[in-house]
Amino acid sequence: MFGRKLLPVLKKLPGKTKIKTPSSSIQGPFNDRFTMLTYNMLSPYYMWPQVYTYVKDEYKDWDYRHRLLEHELFYKYKSDIICLQELTTNDYNEFWKKQMMNRMNYGSNFTAKTPPKYWTKPLECMDGVGIFYNLDKFEYLFSSSLYLNDLVGTFDQQELHYLTHHNITLTNGAGDVIGEDSLYNVAKARNQVCLFVMLRHRESKSIIVVINTHLYWKYDEVKLVQCLIIMRKLQRIIKGLLMGIEGVTYSNVKILFSGDFNSSRDSLVIKFLNGKIIKHGDINLQNPMRAYLSHSIYDDIPEDAYVHTCYSGKLKGIFDYIWFHPGDFEVEKVLSGQEVSKELTHLNDFGLPNKYHPSDHIPVLTELRIL
Template sequence: MNIVTVAKIFRPVGRSLSINVDNSITKERNWFDVSPSKRPAGQQTITVSTYNLLSQQYMWPEVYNHIPSKYRSWEYRLPLINRNLIDLSRLADIMCFQEMEFNVYQETWKPLLKNHGFDSIFQKKKPPVYWTKSKDQLDGVSIFVNSNKFDLLNYEPVEYSEHFQNPQYFTPTEDLRERAMSRNTVALIATMRHKKTGTIIFVTNTHLYWSPEFPDVKVLQTYLLARLLRRTMRNYYKVNDYQLKEIMRNGEANALLVGDFNSTPDSMVYEFLQTGSLNIAKDTRFNYDYGELDGAILRTGLLGFESQYKSLVSSSEFQRREHSQPFKRFIDYIWVNKYSKNLIPIRVLGDINIEHLDRFSWFPNESYPSDHLPMLAQFGIR
């Protein structure tokens, strides 16, 4: 779990679009055009979202005691989250959630969004050593898919701790056992087909380990997720790694990495995904013995990804404006593989408009039920 707000306040570069004040997701927020060119008339579009809901099980007093008890209470937060989810279903076609509590998913959110046309998959965490509650109160990650637009072809649940024990990926070391294997981090990898265009999209959703003291573990988890995604794509196309690279280089494959990466834009995880590789031998933040891995340089094998909020993060206004919270940087992302010819960025949903900030001294609050904001990116499909 993490204790952070999603981002600093910024007035991004790019063309601002009008907001819908009747929707709880877009109220007090603007859409920003990030399209590299004019969108073709009649082009099919999809919208992808990511949202860390802040599980009620993690509303620890030592972290959130500065917030009025009313806004910490589940009785207050749940109806707001329910409205958020319904409003998201009117905007997004693929919705990724983190810190979604399993029993609330089963009893409330799965049937709620099923009624709005969404199928869903879920991966629950294993209980940590300190856990004394029901296993059904554990959180996990989920993907909700608009069944009118997509066929969900296949999905793979991921428990990182199990794959860390696989000699195909890792050499067992003391550092690996102590720092990485004990984490109950999970992910989902889904393969789906857009019904109107036939476009295949691979989508992952994850919530990386939260602690800022473990940047190396987050890199290992991201590296593992990339390898598992690579395996899924190879199996689908029935090709080897070299052939998959050529398919991706030609722009014929489409992958979205979505979730709470608990990693800022100056992190190793960000560099690894953006460039497709990371020289761990030269990075002092990776000063642990994890065996051979892929040698001195970790590689995704997927040719790099682009964050859909990249131009906004680079904005000078973004660097100056901030919430009155202890941590205020981007950690939630919607990444798309760089060479994709079929997923063309159109727009992203920005942060809360600065003129409204005086109303919100803390998160969650009377209007926002989590310490994260939902992030949305829209793509055209060729």
């Protein structure tokens, strides 16, 4: 089943930065490198028949896809930090949590979404986001979950007034207009979540806050609201860290923000994370954490390093991100997505998943160096 493999490709980074092989890497005073992966697994309950018409039935089978996922995460990539989206509650509790610990000595945390109104399956089938981390390299300190419909606890009265009076056009899955509603109501009705995990890098003693989320799949303004909620909550967490943990200072707190943002690189969300001011009526929105997060891995690699990270039929694009501050981390290696595009063209496939790839997303893997 694993006869054909996509192997990591080292890409030369622009400027003075060079890709180093492990044998030639110049090590600092500590082991300052680790790998990080973000991956939307494609929940078995989101394998919608009307969407994945191009996928053969045997490749939709969850047992088949699960074996591919196990091969990727345990053997092919084996990243030090793994951020997974569309991970179901039951699969986390019954398999990944236990197996990651038993096979690789990885700790983990998970938070599930609340079920939507249409949900008829058991709660254990609901998906969420999980973070797994190599306990040989990282010490677990703290974790927190966040529901991305926490509007009242995040926005002031002027902002709430805008959210309740600004309407957005609603569409169905095919893109047809079906009405309109306030931005407040639409954002409030969403069930997306975010997970924060704080780790201490054992050798450098750096405090690393890892964030994993999966933003709503449509309406740029809703995704922007969700991202702003994450950033404001993160701001409070950082302030709490500085006051609550001995030895923690601004200089040794580093942040990694990852996930499936369902947002292209020219979207409102990405502009917001890049530090640009987004004007909404009389309100100007700017990322309060821009001093910590202003840079994604795509800023450090060639334009063609990734063609897409999502290959879901007609929906294709770069939607999966890892954000950080360039003064905290340096990208050493990346996994290119070019081979996937070439493979799909060769096989005349419309998209993923297929025989060799278990999800409609590809894993975004990078090696980072702590600065």
